Structures are given as structure tokens and as C-alpha cells.
Amino acid sequence: METKSQIHQKSSYYIVIAACGVLLGIVFMGQSSLYAPIAPFVREKFNLTYTQTSIIATVQNLSSVAATLMITTIYDNLGVRRGLLIPLVCGVASALLFCFANGFIMVCLAGGLSYFCFALGGMMPASLIMKRWFMKRRGFVLGLCSAGSGITSMLLSGWISARVAASGIASAEMVIAIFVAVGGLIILLFIRNTPEEMGLTAYGSDTGAGQTETKKKKKVSYVNIKPLSSKEKIIMCAAVVCCGFTGFGAIPNFTLAATSLNYDPVFVGGLIGITGALAIGGKPFYGVLADAIGAHRANFVYMTAVAAADFLLFMTRPGMDFALYIVVIVFGLACYAITTVGVPIWTADLSGTDSYSKNLKTFQTCSTVGGLVSAPLPGIIADATGNYGIYYLMLGVCLIFAMFTIAFMYGKHTRRVNPSL
Numbered sequence: 206m207e208t209k210s211q212i213h214q215k216s217s218y219y220i221v222i223a224a225c226g227v228l229l230g231i232v233f234m235g236q237s238s239l240y241a242p243i244a245p246f247v248r249e250k251f252n253l254t255y256t257q258t259s260i261i262a263t264v265q266n267l268s269s270v271a272a273t274l275m276i277t278t279i280y281d282n283l284g285v286r287r288g289l290l291i292p293l294v295c296g297v298a299s300a301l302l303f304c305f306a307n308g309f310i311m312v313c314l315a316g317g318l319s320y321f322c323f324a325l326g327g328m329m330p331a332s333l334i335m336k337r338w339f340m341k342r343r344g345f346v347l348g349l350c351s352a353g354s355g356i357t358s359m360l361l362s363g364w365i366s367a368r369v370a371a372s373g374i375a376s377a378e379m380v381i382a383i384f385v386a387v388g389g390l391i392i393l394l395f396i397r398n399t400p401e402e403m404g405l406t407a408y409g410s411d412t413g414a415g416q417t418e419t420k421k422k423k424k425v426s427y428v429n430i431k432p433l434s435s436k437e438k439i440i441m442c443a444a445v446v447c448c449g450f451t452g453f454g455a456i457p458n459f460t461l462a463a464t465s466l467n468y469d470p471v472f473v474g475g476l477i478g479i480t481g482a483l484a485i486g487g488k489p490f491y492g493v494l495a496d497a498i499g500a501h502r503a504n505f506v507y508m509t510a511v512a513a514a515d516f517l518l519f520m521t522r523p524g525m526d527f528a529l530y531i532v533v534i535v536f537g538l539a540c541y542a543i544t545t546v547g548v549p550i551w552t553a554d555l556s557g558t559d560s561y562s563k564n565l566k567t568f569q570t571c572s573t574v575g576g577l578v579s580a581p582l583p584g585i586i587a588d589a590t591g592n593y594g595i596y597y598l599m600l601g602v603c604l605i606f607a608m609f610t611i612a613f614m615y616g617k618h619t620r621r622v623n624p625s626l
Contacts, residue, residue, distance in 0.1 A: 218397075219408045222338045223346050225396040226331045230353015232388035233292050233326030236300070237319045238358040238481065239381055240265075241457050242366040242474035243303075245464040246374055247312060257309055258461060259584025261316045266453065266577040268317035272324035273573070284398045285330045292326025293389035295319075300382035304375040322385075327354070337399050341409025351488060351545065358481025366474025431618045433555060438564075441555070442571045444610040445548060447603035449575020451511060452544030455600060456480055456536050458583045459518075462593035467523050476533045483537030491542035492550070500550045501615040507539040507547075508608040515601030519594040544572045551611060555618050 248258050280288045295318045302315035331350040339346050368377040400407055433441060456477070463473040494503040514535035521528040552565045583596040 226350040234354035235357025237323035245470040255584035255587035263580040265320035268321040269324040292322040296322035296385040303378040352485040355481040355484040362478035363475035444607040445571040446575035447607040449572040453576025465592040480537035487538035512601040519598040
């Protein structure tokens with residue numbers, strides 16, 4: 206018979222698993238966010254054109270798509286714990302390749318491995334693990350996991366930029382390799398595929414919390430009253446692709462955009478840390494705002510702010526430091542939230558129960574395609590014009606189109622449940 210101490214020790218493992226989920230975000234998702242601060246230094250060291258830097262981004266996005274397609278096969282066959290060895294190896298290999306890179310091809314390969322690690326080791330395994338371990342507080346725990354990459358960006362972006370400026374790219378990337386290796390090994394040491402492996406059941410499974418949480422989730426502000434037609438789905442897909450332009454392009458290209466205006470790379474790398482810090486709160490606040498006033502109104506707030514920041518960056522000139530601070534604050538609070546939090550909410554509100562899963566997969570794919578399609582554009586535009594201003598003008602226009610499209614679909618296909626909203 207187990208003692209009270211043994212029972213308490215087992216029960217505390219829920220906290221250990223939640224911590225492992227946060228570490229997944231910090232380590233595997235976070236390592237990819239550290240490319241943005243060093244991108245200007247990579248361009249300078251290897252004398253790359255802006256178009257070549259965009260090709261690197263394209264390779265990164267293609268690697269992310271490839272990893273996404275392989276996720277189910279890998280984790281179904283290997284289990285999450287053994288499957289995480291793959292992103293661990295890829296993350297360390299990426300950093301080491303950056304250390305010894307001698308040209309454009311090796312930089313592309315290193316960038317591709319970094320994003321393969323990001324896609325394969327981030328939210329998907331975290332979602333799989335948390336779904337098995339938590340029936341109660343699952344949304345809260347997943348929110349903590351998604352905040353992990355923001356923590357990494359907040360704490361390390363400025364330091365990485367300063368390290369590269371002082372000691373070179375290899376010195377900083379060696380630190381990243383050690384960071385991924387140590388963090389990944391800690392995860393593998395403590396993570397477990399199911400609570401049954403520890404003699405436990407899912408947290409909240411014995412209290413009826415699962416049913417309570419499901420009921421709460423169904424209390425949405427808007428319900429679908431008419432399914433989207435085929436033509437309307439195509440229009441919505443176009444809107445989500447436009448959101449993908451911003452979600453995958455606005456922040457990753459910010460360092461190159463700012464340095465193209467002759468701002469100091471170390472200063473700009475510090476600004477990226479601000480976006481990471483703000484993203485930690487920006488994503489959950491979008492959900493709170495959507496619950497309070499409706500997702501289409503939350504979209505208006507977030508998308509208007511981001512579009513305005515895009516237009517401000519288009520007009521920014523050397524010496525306008527205040528503009529850069531405004532842009533990073535808005536980008537940090539809103540950019541990632543629009544795609545990571547917004548897309549599932551829009552899908553739920555605009556879909557019937559029988560079409561939700563299918564529509565969610567379609568719209569999430571469209572968001573990724575938006576990032577993939579737009580990846581070559583900023584470099585091509587910058588080589589032609591000398592800076593990234595036109596690219597951010599394009600992002601702002603596309604986001605306004607998406608905002609009005611989604612608002613129109615809400616007006617046509619949903620009905621308020623709470624008349625006070």
C-alpha cells in the first residue's frame with residue numbers, strides 16, 4: 206500500500222509535466238526565435254542579398270511544413286518521449302551548422318533544421334501530452350506552453366545580438382546548441398507519455414471536470430446559423446492567407462527591415478526581446494477580449510493596430526526611434542495572436558459542429574501557406590527598393606482586407622447568444 210508521501214509525490218507530477226510543456230516552448234520553439242536577432246549579422250558576414258535572406262526564410266517555412274506533415278506518423282509510432290529525440294538532434298545540429306557555416310547553402314540548411322525542430326518539437330507534442338495528462342485546466346496549461354517561445358525571445362534576444370557583435374556568430378550559436386541540448390535532455394528525463402505510466406489518471410478526470418470544461422467551451426458569444434458556401438470558404442481562405450503573411454512575416458523580418466534603415470543590429474535585437482515579452486500576454490488577452498466582445502470585434506482591435514504599425518514602419522526613416530518602439534509593442538501584443546489564437550476561434554464560430562475539424566485544418570493550412578508564399582517577397586522588394594517599407598505596406602493592406610472579410614462572414618453566418626454583447 207502506498208504511503209501518503211508516495212501519493213503526494215505522484216500527484217505533484219502534474220506540475221512536472223506542465224513544466225515540461227513550458228520547456229518545450231522555451232527550448233524547441235524558442236531556439237527558432239533566436240534567428241531573427243542574428244539575421245543581420247548573417248547577411249553581413251556572408252555578404253548575402255536581401256533576396257537570399259528571403260530564400261533562407263522560404264527554406265525555413267518549407268521545413269516547418271514538412272515537419273507538420275510528418276508529425277502524426279512520428280509520434281504515433283515512436284510516442285512523444287522518443288519522438289522528441291528528433292527535434293532535439295535537429296536543434297543542436299542547426300546551431301552547430303551555424304557555428305561552422307561557410308556560405309549560403311550551409312546557412313539555408315541550418316535555418317531549415319531550426320524550423321524543423323520548431324515545428325516538430327513545439328505545440329504539437331505539447332498538445333498531445335497535455336491532452337492525455339489534463340482534463341481540467343488543459344487550456345490554461347496549453348497557454349503556458351505557447352508562452353514558452355516568448356520567454357526565450359524576451360530573455361535571450363538582446364543578449365544574443367550583443368554576443369554576436371562582440372564575439373561572432375559561432376560563439377552565440379554554441380551557447381544556443383548547449384541551451385537546446387541541456388533543455389531537451391531535461392525534458393526527456395522527466396516527460397512521460399501518459400499519466401498511467403506514473404500510476405495516475407488525467408488531472409480532473411475523477412471530478413467530472415472534463416464535462417464541466419466542455420460545457421463552458423460551448424458557451425460562445427456567437428453561434429453558426431448558416432454554413433459557409435464553397436465560394437465563401439475560398440474567400441475566407443484568402444483572408445486567412447493574408448493573416449499568415451503577417452503572422453509569419455512581420456516579426457521575423459523586422460530586424461532586417463530596421464537594419465536596412467541603418468539602425469544598429471544590437472539595438473534592434475533588443476527590440477525583438479520586447480516582442481517576446483509582450484507576446485506572452487498578447488495571445489491570452491486576445492482570447493479574453495474575444496469572449497468579452499466577440500472575435501470579430503477583437504479582430505478589429507488587433508488587426509487595426511497591426512495594420513497601423515505596418516503603415517508606420519513603411520513611413521519610418523533613420524532617426525525615428527520612437528516609431529520602432531511603437532511597432533515592436535504592437536507586433537508583440539498582436540501579431541502572433543491573430544493566427545495562433547484567432548484562427549481556431551473564427552473557425553469555431555463560423556462552422557457547424559460537423560465541419561469544425563475539417564475547416565480548422567483547412568484554415569490553419571492556409572495560414573501556413575500565407576507564410577510560405579510571402580517568404581521570398583520581402584527580400585526581393587528590399588533588393589529592388591533598398592528597404593522593406595513596401596513589404597510592410599503590403600502587409601497592412603492585406604490585413605485590412607482580412608479584417609473586413611472576417612467581419613462580413615460573422616455578420617452573415619453567426620448569431621449572438623448573449624444579447625448584451
